[in-house]
Amino acid sequence: MINFDLTEDQIELQLRVKQFVVDKVIPFEKDPRLTSHGPTDELRVELNDLAREAGLFAPHVPTEWGGMGLDHTTLAVVFDAAGYSPLGPIALHCAAPDEANMNLLHRVATQAQKERWLKPFAAGEIRSNFCMTEPGGAGADPSGMLTKAHYDGDDFIVSGVKWLITGAKGSSFTIIFCDVQADGDKPGGPTMLISDMDQPGIKISRELDTIDNSFTGGHAEVTFENLRIPPENVLGEVGEGFRYVQVRLAPARLTHCMRWLGAARRVHEIACDYARNRHAFGKPIGEHEGIGFMLADNEIDIQQSQLMIWWTAAALDKGEKGRHESSVTKTAVSEAVFRVADRCVQILGGSGITQDTVVEWVFREARAFRIYDGPSEVHRWAIAKRILRNG
Amino acid sequence: MINFDLTEDQIELQLRVKQFVVDKVIPFEKDPRLTSHGPTDELRVELNDLAREAGLFAPHVPTEWGGMGLDHTTLAVVFDAAGYSPLGPIALHCAAPDEANMNLLHRVATQAQKERWLKPFAAGEIRSNFCMTEPGGAGADPSGMLTKAHYDGDDFIVSGVKWLITGAKGSSFTIIFCDVQADGDKPGGPTMLISDMDQPGIKISRELDTIDNSFTGGHAEVTFENLRIPPENVLGEVGEGFRYVQVRLAPARLTHCMRWLGAARRVHEIACDYARNRHAFGKPIGEHEGIGFMLADNEIDIQQSQLMIWWTAAALDKGEKGRHESSVTKTAVSEAVFRVADRCVQILGGSGITQDTVVEWVFREARAFRIYDGPSEVHRWAIAKRILRNG
Amino acid sequence: MINFDLTEDQIELQLRVKQFVVDKVIPFEKDPRLTSHGPTDELRVELNDLAREAGLFAPHVPTEWGGMGLDHTTLAVVFDAAGYSPLGPIALHCAAPDEANMNLLHRVATQAQKERWLKPFAAGEIRSNFCMTEPGGAGADPSGMLTKAHYDGDDFIVSGVKWLITGAKGSSFTIIFCDVQADGDKPGGPTMLISDMDQPGIKISRELDTIDNSFTGGHAEVTFENLRIPPENVLGEVGEGFRYVQVRLAPARLTHCMRWLGAARRVHEIACDYARNRHAFGKPIGEHEGIGFMLADNEIDIQQSQLMIWWTAAALDKGEKGRHESSVTKTAVSEAVFRVADRCVQILGGSGITQDTVVEWVFREARAFRIYDGPSEVHRWAIAKRILRNG
Amino acid sequence: MINFDLTEDQIELQLRVKQFVVDKVIPFEKDPRLTSHGPTDELRVELNDLAREAGLFAPHVPTEWGGMGLDHTTLAVVFDAAGYSPLGPIALHCAAPDEANMNLLHRVATQAQKERWLKPFAAGEIRSNFCMTEPGGAGADPSGMLTKAHYDGDDFIVSGVKWLITGAKGSSFTIIFCDVQADGDKPGGPTMLISDMDQPGIKISRELDTIDNSFTGGHAEVTFENLRIPPENVLGEVGEGFRYVQVRLAPARLTHCMRWLGAARRVHEIACDYARNRHAFGKPIGEHEGIGFMLADNEIDIQQSQLMIWWTAAALDKGEKGRHESSVTKTAVSEAVFRVADRCVQILGGSGITQDTVVEWVFREARAFRIYDGPSEVHRWAIAKRILRNG
Numbered sequence A, B, C, D: 001m002i003n004f005d006l007t008e009d010q011i012e013l014q015l016r017v018k019q020f021v022v023d024k025v026i027p028f029e030k031d032p033r034l035t036s037h038g039p040t041d042e043l044r045v046e047l048n049d050l051a052r053e054a055g056l057f058a059p060h061v062p063t064e065w066g067g068m069g070l071d072h073t074t075l076a077v078v079f080d081a082a083g084y085s086p087l088g089p090i091a092l093h094c095a096a097p098d099e100a101n102m103n104l105l106h107r108v109a110t111q112a113q114k115e116r117w118l119k120p121f122a123a124g125e126i127r128s129n130f131c132m133t134e135p136g137g138a139g140a141d142p143s144g145m146l147t148k149a150h151y152d153g154d155d156f157i158v159s160g161v162k163w164l165i166t167g168a169k170g171s172s173f174t175i176i177f178c179d180v181q182a183d184g185d186k187p188g189g190p191t192m193l194i195s196d197m198d199q200p201g202i203k204i205s206r207e208l209d210t211i212d213n214s215f216t217g218g219h220a221e222v223t224f225e226n227l228r229i230p231p232e233n234v235l236g237e238v239g240e241g242f243r244y245v246q247v248r249l250a251p252a253r254l255t256h257c258m259r260w261l262g263a264a265r266r267v268h269e270i271a272c273d274y275a276r277n278r279h280a281f282g283k284p285i286g287e288h289e290g291i292g293f294m295l296a297d298n299e300i301d302i303q304q305s306q307l308m309i310w311w312t313a314a315a316l317d318k319g320e321k322g323r324h325e326s327s328v329t330k331t332a333v334s335e336a337v338f339r340v341a342d343r344c345v346q347i348l349g350g351s352g353i354t355q356d357t358v359v360e361w362v363f364r365e366a367r368a369f370r371i372y373d374g375p376s377e378v379h380r381w382a383i384a385k386r387i388l389r390n391g
Helices: A007-030 A041-053 A072-082 A098-108 A111-122 A241-277 A290-318 A323-353 A359-371 A374-388 B007-029 B041-053 B071-083 B100-109 B111-122 B239-279 B289-317 B323-353 B359-369 B377-391 C008-030 C041-053 C072-082 C097-108 C111-122 C242-279 C289-317 C323-353 C359-369 C374-387 D008-030 D041-053 D073-083 D088-092 D099-106 D112-124 D239-277 D290-318 D323-353 D359-369 D377-390
Strands: A129-131 A147-153 A155-166 A171-180 A189-196 A202-208 A218-231 B128-130 B147-150 B156-164 B173-180 B189-197 B200-210 B218-231 C127-130 C150-151 C155-166 C174-180 C189-196 C200-208 C219-229 D130-132 D149-153 D156-167 D171-178 D189-195 D202-208 D219-229
Touching: A007 A041, A007 A072, A007 B147, A072 A241, A072 A290, A098 A111, A098 A129, A098 A241, A129 A155, A147 B359, A155 A171, A155 A189, A155 A202, A171 A218, A171 D239, A189 A218, A189 A241, A189 B173, A218 B200, A218 D149, A218 D171, A241 A323, A241 A359, A241 B377, A290 A323, A290 B289, A290 B377, A290 C289, A290 D377, A323 A359, A323 A374, A323 B289, A323 D359, A359 D323, A359 D359, A374 B239, A374 D290, B007 B041, B007 B071, B071 B289, B100 B111, B100 B128, B100 B239, B100 C174, B111 C111, B128 B156, B156 B173, B156 B189, B156 B200, B156 D088, B173 B218, B173 B239, B189 B239, B239 B289, B239 B359, B289 B323, B289 C374, B289 D290, B323 B359, B323 B377, B323 C359, B359 C323, B359 C359, B377 C127, B377 C289, C008 C041, C008 C072, C072 C242, C072 C289, C097 C111, C097 C127, C097 C242, C127 C155, C150 D377, C155 C174, C155 C189, C155 C200, C174 C219, C174 C242, C189 C242, C219 C374, C242 C289, C242 C323, C242 C359, C242 D377, C289 C323, C289 D323, C289 D377, C323 C359, C323 C374, C323 D041, C323 D290, C374 D239, C374 D290, D008 D041, D008 D073, D041 D088, D073 D088, D073 D239, D099 D112, D099 D130, D099 D239, D130 D156, D156 D171, D156 D189, D156 D202, D171 D219, D189 D219, D189 D239, D239 D290, D239 D359, D290 D323, D323 D359, D323 D377
Parallel strands: A129 A171, A147 A171, B128 B173, B147 B173, C127 C174, C150 C174, D130 D171, D149 D171
Antiparallel strands: A147 A155, A155 A218, A171 A189, A202 A218, B147 B156, B156 B218, B173 B189, B200 B218, C150 C155, C155 C219, C174 C189, C200 C219, D149 D156, D156 D219, D171 D189, D202 D219
């Protein structure tokens, strides 16, 4: 039965997270350890400690691994509240790509793999990255993947270049999406392999300067040159890589939406305050319809985004794959969040293009969000394809 | 707890209404009795009979007056399904302005008034209109109301001109919003008065030619010249007119959204079919991203609209006034429905500007919908005002 | 050298045309002979007589055929002024499809053909149509053309169905775009054939009800069934049809832009007047930024449209084909004119959806304009193709 | 007479500037002296030397002061070509705020002032800034100006805080917009005063971190504390400050448009190359309409922007003030340039959010451009006001 009421537990949790972000996290937004390549690990660890103290660490992690074990709908509430600062998800250890990697390991890894990687990872002792995107090819279209692996005995030898790898610098292990060459009766195909980062065949070949800077470790180019990976490091099964991409992707897209919706609320509130208190041409600028209408449009965008996220989360909670829902929602929410941030920059005027408020930062982050986890164009293409097929 | 599942009863009802519209109503869309001023009463009566037969008459009317007595959330499902044809709400007797007038009478009228007007009205024996908008003033801004009433003994004498009065022609009674002049200890102020239409002081002074033609009776200018109204015809209390406007308005706006969302679904389906079957430049036009992306955007707009409607309906079902919700939702949905219709016209190309499909009709209706029950600008202004006040 | 000054002659002509439209043409906008299928021929003839009297008839026609023989830049000024009323181009005999057909005949027809058809046509004694678009195929993509002609001796026998043929009803002759089947050494391919309409093989099989109604004769489906056409009626050469489509198209698209820009100016002026004189919430509605900003956007759209039109006209005057320019301009201007009309409807509120002003009419016409002579999507596709090729 | 042809001289100059930018300037775009606060003065001087060598220094400066003395239309061509790199205008010494300050001095300053400041300034020996915007008030609305000056004998004593002062750091002199308090028969009112920056009463109180970084010296907060200015440093006359703002503003806005249009062309070309050469889903991504249509829209936006700029420049060349034209053009062009940059980011996908191409940079600059020299909202408000007054 249609219902939009949060449970009492959800409301209590929402308030606690919001209070935590306001009291403990926001003060770090001007910390010099927040660099143009994102927060340093030192800053991250300090924030993690605060979240642990507040009993808000790793909300998405199953309780068996020390997390809060929340369902998707409750995560929608918590991540949204955390996203009120771009550093909030860092603090709660639920930022990309770690949050989605934990989910992937939880759902696909063997018990031994979980003990080895998920355990310290869920505890915040180490960080990870996810090596899928490639510079000359496999981004939105993974069919062009150039990173290859061949067998050497039972081991895999991986070579290739990955790109825009979030969090690579400083991370402890990586999940590599590559194309395994079949060899006799040994199977091939798109495969996910786990590797520690401190291996001779892995090199962070370039740190990328990007428009955004909210992810610990920034984005980098990662080069594999004859990286040796033992058979026990295969994630799931050889040849099933695309399936795991999907397992990871639908929830991952949605959690991005949750976190950035929180940021949209934040910048909207800043714009509202500004519109109430700044005067021009004889009245608060919010009473100029040119400004007031932007605030109203923000309100609509934020409300619609929240409903879309809840709707997709509820589908996931029912055990559905949510591919269509998450695709529709990612497109709508990423564009709505960008519009909100863009309007807030405009409302703040000169102030909006300075880093005196968080608005400028969120604007840059929101621009990137329209591209990662599938640019809007790829989602629209996929949505259209489904529509045409369903006829 | 967040939930997006319809109940089994709602699903069953949805299917029945949809089937009814497809089987029984759509065939009348080419009926010559559908004029440029809307369906004739003869056509309406014929459609009402079909709905009664199908057990789907007056879903919003309390059971005590012979209706189905559904809550707002269920109405959202039923009206949406009915709106699949612009004639669907006519058939189910839940079109504007009658549907909102029944609601108003039910909530404000005396028992005697209900017996006299609501009873035959709910049964579909008569139609009504709602005289609020004025040509030179009180539209979106009711403070400029020029229609005045003064006391003559206990009676009221009303004079003024109303405009864009939907359904006036052929209706049996009207609810008049006017400004009563206080007289001694007799109270004054904005007031709603009921009057039969066959009174000497009422004249339909002009039928308006408009872009839309889905409402029975079209739109007209109505002139009151010394119209006498006895005291027992006051709806609620003298001076409380604005309050009743609000009682009527929030749900009325929302039911418009419900009905037109159904029409948006219809034209989207027509466009999808066309995109699948029409070929240009070597493939189905839907496989051209220029078309496919429009379909994807329709999907997003329709999904967001549905969620916004459900969210507002749920608020009303909890007994809230829903002024903010209905305002946000009316703005968002009316604009989304228009975009959907506009895209469908474009997708159909030359065909889209002909009356060979219902797309052209829905496009014209959707244009009007962005204006009635508050143009987007008035809603944005009100939303902004609330935002600024809440700081 | 960059220059935006009209010549004195152009300014004088502009004023005369504008005055003519205001004084002589606009009064006919409420004439009952303006039907839902456009003005009747009786009305057209009456308007033509007024234009002849005013010395403003057929501005685009070479002087040798009795016209004013103006270049494209001057036509931009004159057609824009004429378009101030949708009936203006009818009056001046420069409406579609006749205007473009005269241009085509002038540039491609033999002297004998000119004597027979262009002479009475340019004089306004007869009207024409252009049979290109087909219901199931050749619209924006002419490669799917289903109307075929085969040889019978030296004659051509044409069969097929054309659709959305503007002005068909009441016209005297047609130019048919069809696919001639080669026969021995007789050539084949896409070809234009001229035929009088009063032939046994031609039937107006259906009048179409459409969203627009500014073209004399409306739009119709035309069926050819073994229509016999003698060899002297070939326009240009057999097999060269596509070339002539281009000869006709670039200027034809542009003159549409010119005419509708004039209509955009008109509705903008109406909206400005309304915004100055209508009060809401304590001041003229134009002083509400929600309205004022729409007026400002109209101003920008109109200015940009004018410049784009002049730029393309200047290219044509230099003897260039202007395919790119006219494509870019048609896309930009048709969408700008629509936005202007849409905003004006919104500014007028309830009034905007009635036929009390010409705004509602222009809105409907502007919607159709985004589709005919190439929908925006086909132009964007062609523009992109050129961009990619030029690399 | 309407004409869009550049003169041979203009074409030759355009080619020379473009070649210069490509060969000499673009290589510096990765120079480490391009900081987050703009190019350093060392870099600027090096670029200036290259421009001098190429005979392209100071195109807007009158020949008497060593510049090229070009008219506005020719400047439109040159600045556009220079803007192909954000460093181009730095090299040619025609970037903001210097370019507009030279113009202002040339038109208002006394001969002595010109000798003292304009001479070394025009020669590129020194830089300037323009102190108008204030943190708490006088930005888009200068009426709230808080920086005050009072008389001390014949000197002026100035106190106040200015903000977002472009180029302040490293500049040699400033033009201060302040409110002079009348004193006896000494006049008061909004006034412009010139001051060297190395005065005891001037302090750069804060460097601002901003989204853009193309201006030498970045943006700063400048504090005046009892700054003494002698009477010979009054620019023009006391009380005439607003008039000089206008003298400076209309051309200043326009030259911004010219420069950023060049940048839009650049990122569009980068996107076109990318769309031709990058493959996804089996073909160059430009052949996907989702991308191709963005390229087409860029083409339209760039063409319209060019025409609007030429149109305004032509008005200025005729000696008109061009307030309306420059306002309409600034609004349209700043928004068009932003859309172009935004689309190019999107077309480049992951690459678009890195600093591997100049696209990310231009995107950030374009965002700021929608705000400085009047945010779109202030221009729309002013345009609407003029429209309403003209009725």
